[in-house]
Amino acid sequence: MVWLNILIFAHDCGLRGAEKVAADQAEALTRRGWKATVVVPCQAGGLAECLRRREIDCVHVRYCHWFGTGSLRGRAYRTLSNIVALPRMLRIIRSVQPDVILVHSIACGVGAIAARLSGTPRIWQFHETGPYGTSSDRGYFDLGERLTVRAIRWTNCRLLAVSTRIADLYERKLGVAPVRVVYQAVELDDAHPASDAMALARLSSWPGPKLMIIGSLSPLKDQSAAVRAMPQILEVWPDAGLFLVGDDPLGTGTEINTLAHDLGISDKVVYLGTLANAGAAIAHADCCIVTSIDEGFGRVTIEAMLSESSVVAADVEINREVAGEGNADFFTPSDSRSLAAAINTVLARPEPNRRAKLTRANSFARQKFSSTVATDALEAELLACLDRSAPNDTGFEIS
Numbered sequence: 001m002v003w004l005n006i007l008i009f010a011h012d013c014g015l016r017g018a019e020k021v022a023a024d025q026a027e028a029l030t031r032r033g034w035k036a037t038v039v040v041p042c043q044a045g046g047l048a049e050c051l052r053r054r055e056i057d058c059v060h061v062r063y064c065h066w067f068g069t070g071s072l073r074g075r076a077y078r079t080l081s082n083i084v085a086l087p088r089m090l091r092i093i094r095s096v097q098p099d100v101i102l103v104h105s106i107a108c109g110v111g112a113i114a115a116r117l118s119g120t121p122r123i124w125q126f127h128e129t130g131p132y133g134t135s136s137d138r139g140y141f142d143l144g145e146r147l148t149v150r151a152i153r154w155t156n157c158r159l160l161a162v163s164t165r166i167a168d169l170y171e172r173k174l175g176v177a178p179v180r181v182v183y184q185a186v187e188l189d190d191a192h193p194a195s196d197a198m199a200l201a202r203l204s205s206w207p208g209p210k211l212m213i214i215g216s217l218s219p220l221k222d223q224s225a226a227v228r229a230m231p232q233i234l235e236v237w238p239d240a241g242l243f244l245v246g247d248d249p250l251g252t253g254t255e256i257n258t259l260a261h262d263l264g265i266s267d268k269v270v271y272l273g274t275l276a277n278a279g280a281a282i283a284h285a286d287c288c289i290v291t292s293i294d295e296g297f298g299r300v301t302i303e304a305m306l307s308e309s310s311v312v313a314a315d316v317e318i319n320r321e322v323a324g325e326g327n328a329d330f331f332t333p334s335d336s337r338s339l340a341a342a343i344n345t346v347l348a349r350p351e352p353n354r355r356a357k358l359t360r361a362n363s364f365a366r367q368k369f370s371s372t373v374a375t376d377a378l379e380a381e382l383l384a385c386l387d388r389s390a391p392n393d394t395g396f397e398i399s
Contacts, residue, residue: 003033006382007098007120009089009111010038011065015046016216017299018127021162021184022104023047026056028185028375037096039089039111059096061088065107066148067131068139075142082110089114100382106130106170109151116155121385124157125182126166128296132173133220149174158385160378162297165318182381185374186302186365193276199245202270203284208239209347212285212309214278214300215292217244217252217271222291222314225334227256230265232340237347240268245281247274283307287346290319293333298322305365308358310346312339324368327361 006029010022026036037057040048041064051058063085064078093101093114101115101122107130115122131140141148152174159179161167167179192200203210211233215221226242233240244256253271260269275281282288288304290313301322304311313319315330329346332338349357367373 003035004099004382004386005035005097006037007093007096007101008036008038009101009103009108009115010040010047011105011108011111013040013042013045013047015050017184017297018105019045019047020050021127023050023054023056024185024371025102025375025378026051027054028371029379030056032375032379037098039092059092061085061092063089063108063110065139066109066143067107067141079142085110086114086117090118093118093120100385102382103157109148112155112157113151115157122155122157123160123381123385124152124155125160125162126170126179126296127162129166129169129294132169133294158381160381163318163321165321166296180381182377183369183374184297184299185371186299186306186369187371188279188303188306189277191277192280196275196277196280199272199275200280200284202272203243203281206239206241208241209237209286210241210243210284211287211289211343212243212245212282213289213291214245214282214303216246217248217256218250219252220292220294221246222293222334223252223256224259225291225336225339226289227259227263227265227269228336229340229343230260230268231263232337233343234265234268236344240347242269243281243285244269244271245273245275245278279303279307282309285309287312287343289339289343290314291333291339295319301328302365302369305358305361308362310349310354310358311361312342312346322369323361324364327357327364 008022008026010019012019022038026038030036037059038051039059039061041062043060048058064081098120101120103111103115103124106126112124131138160182161179162184164181167181170179171177213223213226217223223244230242260266282304287310290301293314293316295318298318301311301313301319305327311328313328313330314333316333329342331342
Protein backbone atom coordinates (compact mmCIF):
# COMPACT_ATOMS: atom_id res chain seq x y z
CA MET A 1 0.00 0.00 0.00
CA VAL A 2 1.40 3.40 -1.01
CA TRP A 3 1.11 6.02 1.67
CA LEU A 4 2.32 9.24 0.04
CA ASN A 5 3.93 10.16 -3.26
CA ILE A 6 7.26 12.04 -3.34
CA LEU A 7 9.20 13.45 -6.30
CA ILE A 8 12.91 14.04 -5.70
CA PHE A 9 15.05 16.31 -7.91
CA ALA A 10 18.72 15.24 -7.89
CA HIS A 11 21.23 17.98 -8.70
CA ASP A 12 23.69 15.71 -10.51
CA CYS A 13 23.85 12.36 -12.28
CA GLY A 14 26.94 11.05 -10.47
CA LEU A 15 27.04 8.93 -7.35
CA ARG A 16 29.01 10.93 -4.83
CA GLY A 17 27.77 12.67 -1.67
CA ALA A 18 24.47 14.41 -2.38
CA GLU A 19 23.46 12.04 -5.21
CA LYS A 20 24.00 8.99 -2.99
CA VAL A 21 21.93 10.69 -0.30
CA ALA A 22 19.07 11.18 -2.80
CA ALA A 23 19.14 7.47 -3.66
CA ASP A 24 19.34 6.45 0.00
CA GLN A 25 16.45 8.74 0.95
CA ALA A 26 14.28 7.41 -1.88
CA GLU A 27 14.99 3.82 -0.82
CA ALA A 28 14.41 4.49 2.89
CA LEU A 29 11.10 6.25 2.24
CA THR A 30 10.01 3.46 -0.11
CA ARG A 31 10.53 0.96 2.70
CA ARG A 32 8.14 3.05 4.80
CA GLY A 33 5.40 2.96 2.19
CA TRP A 34 6.13 6.07 0.17
CA LYS A 35 6.10 6.03 -3.63
CA ALA A 36 9.35 7.71 -4.71
CA THR A 37 10.35 8.99 -8.14
CA VAL A 38 13.73 10.61 -8.73
CA VAL A 39 14.45 13.13 -11.51
CA VAL A 40 18.06 13.06 -12.77
CA PRO A 41 19.77 15.41 -15.27
CA CYS A 42 21.24 12.59 -17.38
CA GLN A 43 21.35 8.80 -17.59
CA ALA A 44 25.13 8.49 -17.30
CA GLY A 45 27.18 8.92 -14.16
CA GLY A 46 25.95 6.20 -11.83
CA LEU A 47 22.86 7.59 -10.09
CA ALA A 48 20.33 6.35 -12.66
CA GLU A 49 21.81 2.83 -12.59
CA CYS A 50 21.85 2.84 -8.79
CA LEU A 51 18.16 3.76 -8.72
CA ARG A 52 17.31 1.02 -11.22
CA ARG A 53 19.13 -1.56 -9.09
CA ARG A 54 17.07 -0.44 -6.11
CA GLU A 55 13.86 -0.58 -8.20
CA ILE A 56 13.14 3.12 -7.73
CA ASP A 57 11.45 5.00 -10.57
CA CYS A 58 13.82 7.36 -12.37
CA VAL A 59 13.01 10.09 -14.92
CA HIS A 60 15.54 11.94 -17.07
CA VAL A 61 15.47 15.66 -17.91
CA ARG A 62 18.54 17.55 -19.09
CA TYR A 63 19.16 20.50 -16.78
CA CYS A 64 22.17 22.29 -15.28
CA HIS A 65 23.45 23.78 -12.07
CA TRP A 66 22.56 27.46 -11.86
CA PHE A 67 26.02 28.40 -10.72
CA GLY A 68 29.50 27.61 -11.95
CA THR A 69 32.81 28.93 -13.16
CA GLY A 70 33.73 30.04 -16.65
CA SER A 71 32.74 32.57 -19.22
CA LEU A 72 29.58 34.53 -19.87
CA ARG A 73 28.88 32.02 -22.63
CA GLY A 74 28.87 29.18 -20.10
CA ARG A 75 26.49 31.06 -17.85
CA ALA A 76 24.16 31.74 -20.77
CA TYR A 77 24.25 28.06 -21.82
CA ARG A 78 23.34 26.84 -18.33
CA THR A 79 20.55 29.38 -17.99
CA LEU A 80 19.09 28.54 -21.42
CA SER A 81 19.27 24.80 -20.67
CA ASN A 82 17.29 25.32 -17.47
CA ILE A 83 14.66 27.46 -19.24
CA VAL A 84 14.22 24.69 -21.82
CA ALA A 85 14.01 22.05 -19.06
CA LEU A 86 11.34 23.85 -17.05
CA PRO A 87 8.27 22.87 -19.15
CA ARG A 88 9.43 19.24 -19.16
CA MET A 89 9.79 19.33 -15.37
CA LEU A 90 6.28 20.69 -15.01
CA ARG A 91 4.92 17.91 -17.26
CA ILE A 92 6.66 15.33 -15.06
CA ILE A 93 5.14 16.88 -11.94
CA ARG A 94 1.67 16.75 -13.51
CA SER A 95 2.24 13.12 -14.52
CA VAL A 96 3.63 11.92 -11.19
CA GLN A 97 1.22 14.04 -9.09
CA PRO A 98 3.44 14.05 -6.02
CA ASP A 99 2.13 14.99 -2.59
CA VAL A 100 5.46 16.68 -1.89
CA ILE A 101 8.64 17.56 -3.81
CA LEU A 102 12.16 17.33 -2.38
CA VAL A 103 14.88 19.31 -4.20
CA HIS A 104 18.52 18.41 -3.55
CA SER A 105 21.34 20.97 -3.42
CA ILE A 106 21.56 24.74 -3.82
CA ALA A 107 22.70 23.90 -7.38
CA CYS A 108 19.24 22.69 -8.45
CA GLY A 109 17.46 26.03 -8.59
CA VAL A 110 15.40 25.03 -11.62
CA GLY A 111 13.89 22.11 -9.66
CA ALA A 112 12.78 24.44 -6.88
CA ILE A 113 11.31 26.88 -9.41
CA ALA A 114 9.37 24.07 -11.09
CA ALA A 115 8.08 22.95 -7.69
CA ARG A 116 6.88 26.44 -6.88
CA LEU A 117 5.17 26.89 -10.27
CA SER A 118 3.36 23.57 -9.82
CA GLY A 119 1.90 24.65 -6.49
CA THR A 120 3.11 21.42 -4.84
CA PRO A 121 4.34 21.45 -1.21
CA ARG A 122 8.12 21.51 -1.42
CA ILE A 123 11.36 21.16 0.52
CA TRP A 124 14.79 22.30 -0.61
CA GLN A 125 17.75 20.60 1.07
CA PHE A 126 21.15 22.31 0.97
CA HIS A 127 24.23 20.06 1.07
CA GLU A 128 27.12 22.35 0.27
CA THR A 129 28.52 25.84 0.59
CA GLY A 130 28.28 26.29 -3.19
CA PRO A 131 29.03 29.85 -4.30
CA TYR A 132 29.52 30.80 -0.65
CA GLY A 133 32.50 28.49 -0.22
CA THR A 134 36.06 29.63 0.39
CA SER A 135 37.85 27.88 -2.48
CA SER A 136 38.95 29.72 -5.60
CA ASP A 137 36.98 27.32 -7.85
CA ARG A 138 33.69 27.66 -5.97
CA GLY A 139 31.72 29.23 -8.85
CA TYR A 140 29.19 32.05 -8.96
CA PHE A 141 25.43 32.27 -9.49
CA ASP A 142 24.65 32.56 -13.19
CA LEU A 143 21.92 35.14 -12.54
CA GLY A 144 24.00 37.10 -10.02
CA GLU A 145 23.64 36.84 -6.26
CA ARG A 146 20.94 39.46 -5.76
CA LEU A 147 18.53 38.03 -8.34
CA THR A 148 19.26 34.45 -7.27
CA VAL A 149 18.55 35.18 -3.60
CA ARG A 150 15.25 36.78 -4.62
CA ALA A 151 14.40 33.69 -6.67
CA ILE A 152 15.23 31.36 -3.76
CA ARG A 153 12.95 33.33 -1.46
CA TRP A 154 10.23 33.39 -4.14
CA THR A 155 10.17 29.58 -4.33
CA ASN A 156 8.86 29.63 -0.76
CA CYS A 157 10.35 26.20 -0.05
CA ARG A 158 10.73 24.71 3.38
CA LEU A 159 14.52 24.82 3.74
CA LEU A 160 16.70 22.06 5.17
CA ALA A 161 20.46 21.73 5.58
CA VAL A 162 22.69 18.72 6.22
CA SER A 163 24.57 20.38 9.07
CA THR A 164 24.31 23.28 11.48
CA ARG A 165 27.20 24.92 9.66
CA ILE A 166 25.27 24.91 6.35
CA ALA A 167 22.03 26.00 8.04
CA ASP A 168 23.75 28.99 9.66
CA LEU A 169 25.42 29.92 6.38
CA TYR A 170 22.19 30.06 4.37
CA GLU A 171 20.19 31.76 7.09
CA ARG A 172 22.83 34.49 7.02
CA LYS A 173 23.24 34.72 3.22
CA LEU A 174 19.56 34.40 2.27
CA GLY A 175 18.13 36.36 5.17
CA VAL A 176 15.69 33.56 5.97
CA ALA A 177 15.01 31.52 9.10
CA PRO A 178 14.81 28.86 10.14
CA VAL A 179 16.82 26.54 7.94
CA ARG A 180 16.30 23.24 9.71
CA VAL A 181 18.99 20.59 10.11
CA VAL A 182 18.46 17.01 8.94
CA TYR A 183 21.69 15.01 8.98
CA GLN A 184 22.51 12.55 6.25
CA ALA A 185 22.35 8.85 7.04
CA VAL A 186 25.79 7.25 7.01
CA GLU A 187 26.05 3.48 7.18
CA LEU A 188 28.86 1.21 6.06
CA ASP A 189 28.60 -0.83 2.88
CA ASP A 190 29.97 -4.34 3.41
CA ALA A 191 30.40 -4.98 -0.32
CA HIS A 192 33.87 -5.73 -1.72
CA PRO A 193 33.55 -5.16 -5.49
CA ALA A 194 35.98 -7.08 -7.65
CA SER A 195 37.14 -3.80 -9.19
CA ASP A 196 38.56 -2.76 -5.80
CA ALA A 197 40.44 -6.00 -5.13
CA MET A 198 43.89 -4.85 -6.29
CA ALA A 199 43.75 -1.61 -4.30
CA LEU A 200 42.60 -3.40 -1.15
CA ALA A 201 45.32 -6.02 -1.56
CA ARG A 202 47.94 -3.29 -1.82
CA LEU A 203 46.58 -1.70 1.34
CA SER A 204 46.51 -4.90 3.37
CA SER A 205 50.07 -5.80 2.37
CA TRP A 206 51.58 -2.45 3.39
CA PRO A 207 54.09 -3.15 6.21
CA GLY A 208 53.63 -0.02 8.33
CA PRO A 209 50.96 2.44 9.49
CA LYS A 210 48.43 3.21 6.78
CA LEU A 211 47.27 6.83 6.54
CA MET A 212 44.37 7.60 4.23
CA ILE A 213 42.57 10.52 2.62
CA ILE A 214 39.24 9.93 0.87
CA GLY A 215 37.94 12.45 -1.66
CA SER A 216 38.47 13.97 -5.09
CA LEU A 217 41.95 15.33 -5.56
CA SER A 218 41.65 19.12 -5.55
CA PRO A 219 43.08 22.22 -3.89
CA LEU A 220 39.81 22.40 -1.92
CA LYS A 221 40.55 19.04 -0.27
CA ASP A 222 44.15 20.13 0.45
CA GLN A 223 45.73 16.67 0.18
CA SER A 224 49.08 18.40 -0.33
CA ALA A 225 49.12 19.35 3.38
CA ALA A 226 49.32 15.65 4.23
CA VAL A 227 52.08 15.08 1.67
CA ARG A 228 54.10 17.93 3.21
CA ALA A 229 53.59 16.37 6.65
CA MET A 230 54.94 12.96 5.62
CA PRO A 231 58.70 13.66 6.11
CA GLN A 232 58.08 14.47 9.78
CA ILE A 233 55.87 11.40 10.18
CA LEU A 234 58.43 9.16 8.49
CA GLU A 235 61.09 10.30 10.96
CA VAL A 236 59.08 8.53 13.67
CA TRP A 237 57.27 5.88 11.61
CA PRO A 238 59.59 5.05 8.68
CA ASP A 239 57.24 2.40 7.25
CA ALA A 240 54.16 4.68 7.15
CA GLY A 241 52.33 5.15 3.87
CA LEU A 242 49.89 7.82 2.69
CA PHE A 243 47.07 6.48 0.50
CA LEU A 244 44.87 8.78 -1.59
CA VAL A 245 41.46 7.53 -2.72
CA GLY A 246 39.26 9.45 -5.16
CA ASP A 247 39.01 10.78 -8.69
CA ASP A 248 41.21 13.51 -10.12
CA PRO A 249 38.94 15.84 -12.14
CA LEU A 250 41.33 18.81 -12.08
CA GLY A 251 44.63 17.04 -12.63
CA THR A 252 45.74 17.82 -9.08
CA GLY A 253 47.39 14.41 -8.89
CA THR A 254 50.25 15.67 -11.06
CA GLU A 255 51.01 18.44 -8.57
CA ILE A 256 50.85 15.97 -5.67
CA ASN A 257 53.21 13.57 -7.45
CA THR A 258 55.65 16.40 -8.11
CA LEU A 259 55.54 17.48 -4.47
CA ALA A 260 56.13 13.92 -3.26
CA HIS A 261 59.06 13.56 -5.68
CA ASP A 262 60.61 16.84 -4.55
CA LEU A 263 60.34 15.69 -0.92
CA GLY A 264 61.88 12.33 -1.77
CA ILE A 265 58.86 10.34 -0.59
CA SER A 266 57.30 9.16 -3.87
CA ASP A 267 57.38 5.56 -2.65
CA LYS A 268 55.42 6.54 0.47
CA VAL A 269 52.53 8.34 -1.28
CA VAL A 270 50.19 5.97 -3.11
CA TYR A 271 47.28 7.03 -5.32
CA LEU A 272 44.68 4.23 -5.38
CA GLY A 273 42.25 6.02 -7.71
CA THR A 274 38.49 5.79 -7.50
CA LEU A 275 37.05 2.83 -5.57
CA ALA A 276 33.54 1.47 -5.93
CA ASN A 277 33.34 1.17 -2.13
CA ALA A 278 35.75 3.52 -0.39
CA GLY A 279 34.37 2.39 2.97
CA ALA A 280 36.13 -0.93 2.59
CA ALA A 281 39.43 0.92 2.18
CA ILE A 282 38.83 3.01 5.31
CA ALA A 283 38.55 -0.21 7.31
CA HIS A 284 42.20 -0.93 6.46
CA ALA A 285 43.43 2.49 7.59
CA ASP A 286 45.16 3.10 10.89
CA CYS A 287 44.34 6.77 10.54
CA CYS A 288 41.88 8.61 8.30
CA ILE A 289 42.96 12.19 7.57
CA VAL A 290 40.42 14.93 6.79
CA THR A 291 42.33 17.89 5.35
CA SER A 292 39.41 19.66 3.66
CA ILE A 293 38.25 22.91 5.28
CA ASP A 294 35.14 23.69 3.22
CA GLU A 295 32.85 20.66 3.49
CA GLY A 296 29.11 20.91 4.02
CA PHE A 297 28.94 17.53 5.74
CA GLY A 298 31.81 15.37 6.98
CA ARG A 299 30.77 12.00 5.60
CA VAL A 300 34.29 10.57 5.54
CA THR A 301 34.80 11.45 9.22
CA ILE A 302 31.66 9.51 10.11
CA GLU A 303 32.58 6.53 7.94
CA ALA A 304 35.96 6.41 9.65
CA MET A 305 34.35 6.44 13.10
CA LEU A 306 31.99 3.64 12.04
CA SER A 307 35.00 1.70 10.73
CA GLU A 308 36.86 2.26 14.02
CA SER A 309 39.69 4.03 12.24
CA SER A 310 41.29 6.95 14.08
CA VAL A 311 40.36 10.38 12.69
CA VAL A 312 42.72 13.33 12.36
CA ALA A 313 40.80 16.32 10.99
CA ALA A 314 41.36 19.98 10.20
CA ASP A 315 40.08 22.04 13.12
CA VAL A 316 37.10 23.68 11.44
CA GLU A 317 33.47 23.98 12.46
CA ILE A 318 31.99 21.16 10.37
CA ASN A 319 34.57 18.60 11.48
CA ARG A 320 33.93 19.45 15.13
CA GLU A 321 30.18 19.17 14.53
CA VAL A 322 30.13 15.70 13.00
CA ALA A 323 32.96 14.19 15.08
CA GLY A 324 31.51 15.19 18.42
CA GLU A 325 33.46 15.83 21.59
CA GLY A 326 36.62 13.77 22.11
CA ASN A 327 36.14 11.43 19.14
CA ALA A 328 38.85 12.82 16.83
CA ASP A 329 42.23 14.54 16.93
CA PHE A 330 42.50 17.95 15.27
CA PHE A 331 45.20 20.00 13.58
CA THR A 332 45.54 23.57 12.41
CA PRO A 333 44.16 23.73 8.83
CA SER A 334 46.83 23.61 6.07
CA ASP A 335 49.60 23.41 8.69
CA SER A 336 51.74 20.37 7.86
CA ARG A 337 53.67 20.53 11.14
CA SER A 338 50.47 20.55 13.17
CA LEU A 339 49.12 17.66 11.07
CA ALA A 340 52.30 15.61 11.51
CA ALA A 341 52.22 16.16 15.28
CA ALA A 342 48.57 15.05 15.47
CA ILE A 343 49.22 11.88 13.44
CA ASN A 344 52.31 11.01 15.48
CA THR A 345 50.22 11.41 18.64
CA VAL A 346 47.52 9.10 17.30
CA LEU A 347 49.97 6.41 16.18
CA ALA A 348 51.78 6.50 19.55
CA ARG A 349 48.61 6.32 21.64
CA PRO A 350 48.60 3.31 24.01
CA GLU A 351 46.36 0.52 22.74
CA PRO A 352 43.82 0.58 25.63
CA ASN A 353 43.36 4.35 25.21
CA ARG A 354 43.15 4.06 21.43
CA ARG A 355 40.57 1.28 21.64
CA ALA A 356 38.42 3.18 24.15
CA LYS A 357 38.42 6.29 21.96
CA LEU A 358 37.50 4.32 18.84
CA THR A 359 34.65 2.57 20.67
CA ARG A 360 33.22 5.88 21.89
CA ALA A 361 33.46 7.36 18.40
CA ASN A 362 31.76 4.35 16.85
CA SER A 363 28.88 4.51 19.34
CA PHE A 364 28.45 8.26 18.75
CA ALA A 365 28.31 7.84 14.95
CA ARG A 366 25.86 4.94 15.11
CA GLN A 367 23.47 6.86 17.33
CA LYS A 368 23.58 10.19 15.51
CA PHE A 369 23.82 9.23 11.83
CA SER A 370 21.89 5.98 11.48
CA SER A 371 19.42 5.50 8.63
CA THR A 372 16.55 5.24 11.12
CA VAL A 373 17.38 8.55 12.80
CA ALA A 374 17.92 10.36 9.48
CA THR A 375 14.75 9.00 7.88
CA ASP A 376 12.67 9.81 10.97
CA ALA A 377 13.89 13.41 10.80
CA LEU A 378 13.31 13.73 7.05
CA GLU A 379 9.86 12.16 7.23
CA ALA A 380 8.89 14.55 10.02
CA GLU A 381 9.89 17.50 7.82
CA LEU A 382 7.98 16.13 4.84
CA LEU A 383 4.84 15.68 6.92
CA ALA A 384 5.23 19.13 8.47
CA CYS A 385 5.46 20.55 4.94
CA LEU A 386 2.20 18.82 4.06
CA ASP A 387 0.50 19.92 7.27
CA ARG A 388 0.99 23.67 6.82
CA SER A 389 -2.50 25.13 7.19
CA ALA A 390 -1.89 28.32 5.21
CA PRO A 391 -2.21 28.24 1.41
CA ASN A 392 1.04 28.55 -0.48
CA ASP A 393 1.67 31.72 -2.41
CA THR A 394 0.70 30.30 -5.78
CA GLY A 395 -2.92 30.41 -4.67
CA PHE A 396 -3.37 26.66 -4.39
CA GLU A 397 -4.46 25.16 -1.09
CA ILE A 398 -2.07 22.59 0.35
CA SER A 399 -4.00 19.53 1.37
